[in-house]
Amino acid sequence: MxxxxxxxxxxxxxxxxxxxxxxxxxxxxxxxxxxxxxxxxxxxxxxxxxxxxxxxxxxxxxxxxxxxxxxxxxxxxxxxxxxxxxxxxxxxxxxxxxxxxxxxxxxxxxxxxxxxxxxxxxxxxxxxxxxxxxxxxxxxxxxxxxxxxxxxxxxxxxxxxxxxxxxxxxxxxxxxxxxxxxxxxxxxxxxxxxxxxxxxxxxxxxxxxxxxxxxxNRIRSRRRLRFTSKIGLTNCAEMETWYRRDNDTILNYPRIHKLHQDYKEWNYFLKDYRQTQCRSLLTYILNNVKNASNLYDNINGTVPSTTLDFALISLKEEIRQFERLHDDFKSELDENDWEVFLNYSNKIIHYKMKLKMNSRELFERIRIAKMLFKQLLKKKPNLRWDGYHNLWIVKPGNSSRGIGIYVLQDLESIYEFTKKDLVLNYIVQKYIERPLIIYGSKFDIRMYMLLTINDKCLSVWLYHDCYLRFSTQEFSLTDLREEVHLTNNSVQKRYKIDERRDERLPTQNMWSLHQFKSYLRSIEVNGSDSIWENRVFPGFVKNLTGIVNTSVEDIEFVNNSFELYGLLVYALASDFHFDENSAPDLLTSTMVTKIFAQV
Structure with a gap:
């Protein structure tokens, strides 16, 4: 040898x-x-x-x-x-x-x-x-x-x-x-x-x-604007308004309230909830106008016509208040009448009770509602994500992987739930009732973003590839179970696929980007990748830039620092909403994530 x-x-x-x-x-x-x-x-x-x-x-x-x-x-x-x-x-x-x-x-x-x-x-x-x-x-x-x-x-x-x-x-x-x-x-x-x-x-x-x-792999920052926590992301969303006024960024997000802080924040949420209920009633009426006979009965109707008038007054005040943002505003709606309105509006939406009015009175109010909605959506475009169920998603401020998250509807239930454990710092966010769904099931998009600091310069890197995660259930706004609405893999892996779910969806509940692009081509007229290239991905970039810009003032600029973030992108009918977490799990649970991790 x-x-x-x-x-x-x-x-x-x-x-x-x-x-x-x-x-x-x-x-x-x-x-x-x-x-x-x-x-x-x-x-x-x-x-x-x-x-x-x-x-x-x-x-x-x-x-x-x-x-x-x-x-x-x-x-x-x-x-x-x-x-x-x-x-x-x-x-x-x-x-x-x-x-x-x-x-x-x-x-x-x-x-x-x-x-x-x-x-x-x-x-x-x-x-x-x-x-x-x-x-x-x-x-x-x-x-x-x-x-x-x-x-x-x-x-x-x-x-x-x-x-x-x-x-x-x-x-x-x-x-x-x-x-x-x-x-x-x-x-x-x-x-x-x-x-x-x-x-x-x-x-x-x-x-x-x-x-x-x-x-x-740690970019140090103060908790206030640390967007990897739900509370920090909420603060970033509030700060982003100032950047948007300077046309620097675009950040689309559902309305958020930090209920753990004080009664002042609760009062903001209460006002939002009530206004949302008014819009929900009017949206329900507009959605069912083709079957208007099911909405009114001038003789046997059990809901007074003033219920619809109450909602229209609220819509007018919401527009007026937005135009006079910094002025004191006094509502003409009596505080004691809100409980009555919430009760009657729920009877119409959920129990199909009829308004006591004739067709002429109904269609006149429908005409006014359409005009007011047109004005309001110009000022608050994100309201188009709302449906008519007035659903809210309640989350612990510092948790992840879908832990402790619930979709709730009743105002009293939300109040009791968020006050039972103040240590968890609950936030409440308007649930997106009009998400983009594929073959009847909800999904989210998993992406990765890298931030690096060199020579006191912060750079944002977005990985070009991504994958989709599906719910095991059919999407429904009347079924509020977590397996229907939370698409986190840590949640979905505990449930079996519903027999009623479309067979075209993957058994491992994940799609690659290539599969998603194929689906987008199938629903587009010319069958090209223009939806992804011209609309979806640029939308990701604009939103992420908005999030990062708002957090810059709280970041410590230490050379050679970097951090990898996992992004959960909730696809809407026309826009996207982001959640972030740091140090994402890189385990490979399916063939899709296995290929992704190898890259």
């Missing part, structure tokens, strides 16, 4: 002097090639003499200590393996195997181990010089594998390799194979004294290796 020695190093019978000649340079590829060659020779030696491989006995829970092998634990490039073995003859007997092994073979094995250690050390030295040492906290195997494939060396947290770290260098070298835990522990021991230059850590952990200015 030919012994391969690393060019530029001196050797002796038992090991290698690992001091390289100053004029020799190593590349990552050449080092890895040598590692592979020496590892192959060592494996051949172990196949010929299997008793040489002293594998730690993990299966029994016993860890064998080295047999009088002295090994310097230094992680520097000057580490030598000094083998001191007492020998009574030129051969020694392995008691467990009952075979005689020549001493020369044992020494040859140690020489190979010495070469391997020197190569691993050199590889780590080159990685440190090129700033290619990384550390990742918990999971994210797709990211870890991508860095390793690019020649990076991992600095593993000690707790992640605790059961291997007690092994000696010699034991680790004998068991090290490409990518296994022994090699991972060995490399981590060698780079112990080096800093990491790429840090992927959880937000709550303290900043590590600040002196090395590593690329770090």
């Amino acid at each position: 030919t012994t391969r020695l690393l060019n530029g190093y001196r050797t002796n019978n038992f090991g290698m002097d690992s001091s390289p000649k100053s004029n020799h340079k190593f590349s990552e590829d050449s080092i890895q090639n040598l590692l592979n060659e020496i590892a192959a020779d060592l494996n051949h030696l172990h196949e010929k003499y299997p008793m040489l491989k002293e594998t730690p006995r993990e299966r029994t829970g016993n860890i064998s200590s080295p047999k009088k092998v002295k090994l310097s634990a230094s992680a520097s490039a000057n580490t030598n393996i000094d083998v001191k073995t007492k020998r009574k003859s030129k051969k020694f007997k392995n008691k467990s195997m009952g075979h005689l092994v020549p001493v020369a073979i044992n020494v040859e094995r140690d020489a190979y181990l010495s070469q391997l250690l020197n190569l691993y050390q050199t590889r780590c030295m080159v990685a440190n010089k090129n700033r290619k040492i990384f550390t990742i906290s918990n999971g994210y195997d797709a990211l870890r594998d991508a860095l390793l494939q690019r020649g990076w060396v991992e600095k593993v947290h000690p707790t992640a390799i605790a059961k291997y770290s007690m092994f000696s260098y010699k034991q680790l070298l004998q068991c090290a194979e490409r990518g296994n835990e022994y090699e991972r522990t060995l490399m981590s021991k060698i780079v112990e004294k080096y800093p990491a230059y790429f840090v992927w850590q959880v937000r709550t952990r303290e900043m590590v290796f600040p002196e090395a200015a590593p690329y770090r």
